[in-house]
Amino acid sequence: MTPPNAARRSERAHRAILEAAYALAVDRGAAKVTIEAIAARAGVGKQTIYRWWPSKGALLLDVLIDAVGAVSEMPDTGDVTADLKAQMTAVTRLFQSDFARFYTGLIAEAQGDEAVARGLAEQLLDRADGPRRARLAKAQRDGELRADVDVAAAAEALYAPIYYRLLLRTAPLGVDQVHALLDVVLDGLRPRE
Template sequence: MRRVSGNIEDARSRSPGRPRSEQSRVAVLRATSELLKTVGLRAMTTEQISNRSGASKATIYKWWSNKHAVAVEAFLSEMMAESPDPDTGSAQEDFRRVIRGLGHFYTGDSGRVFAQLIGEAQSDPLVRNELHIRLVEPRRALMRTIWDRGVQRGELRGDLDPTTALDQLIGPMLYRLLLGHAPLDDAAADAVVDSAMRGLAV
């Protein structure tokens, strides 16, 4: 019965000018999210997505160019691109909380998928662009807000390039995610922030 219903929906979605069914779209994204966590990005196939979601492969390819495009949307639809601004009154404490949040994200199921998508982004401009716009930019914007507040309060050095300074805070945790050579727990996050602040603080 589910397959018949899916075929009807597919036929409707192929009608000229008809917008894609939100119900089918959600089913595809949910199925993709489950497969990313169980079999991984490389092993996941469009056929598996189709079987699990009830949407035909033709419909999936009509909406997305390849499985990586589906994976990026599924991954990002499950998480908020914007992190809350701690705004504790201390730039160092704000950075500590944000970097700890990155550590929690990296060590969960989403972190493993994120690492796989970063790998694909090296050869797929679509994946790279989507990750940059919807995930990287919002988080860097939050870090830049914290940086600007710290400079204005006289906590951080205004003579430094903010982009380079923020890389010193974000880079070590991402490096650990990709290589797995060191922990990503709260203690590691605190150590990264404390070490960076020795050169960034006034």
């Protein structure tokens, strides 16, 4: 009935829930995490979870955003190929870790929960995409790339294949993929002759 009053929120419970959810999602995959297990591990009542998050997905999304963050940083050494290689490799490494179970599980959750899908897109993916486009745009200004290149499409062509393998598992993730993508996509975008 009444919306919860954030000022009175117990910081202790809040943190315990995020930590419990993180631990459980990493070690058994987001799909197999239950609200009851989170509550039990956090030493918290289920209601305390339901009071602050509308669904398991929303909670896990918060946890994920908390936990990722750093990977969206984009280096800028002046060499766009090197910078993208570094960043794409970092993403690949993250997706090779146990953490991947968490991420893929949450994406699965998003397929049936529009709110999670929106949160994921806006708070995580778009946020990560910005710096990538910006780096590409700078490379254009620097003359590393042709001026007419659609920077957003280029970013998608480079990163989507990594997510594709993460989710669809047609081939293992690895640095070779990163190299191949840079060769195929980025190389074609350089100024001709």
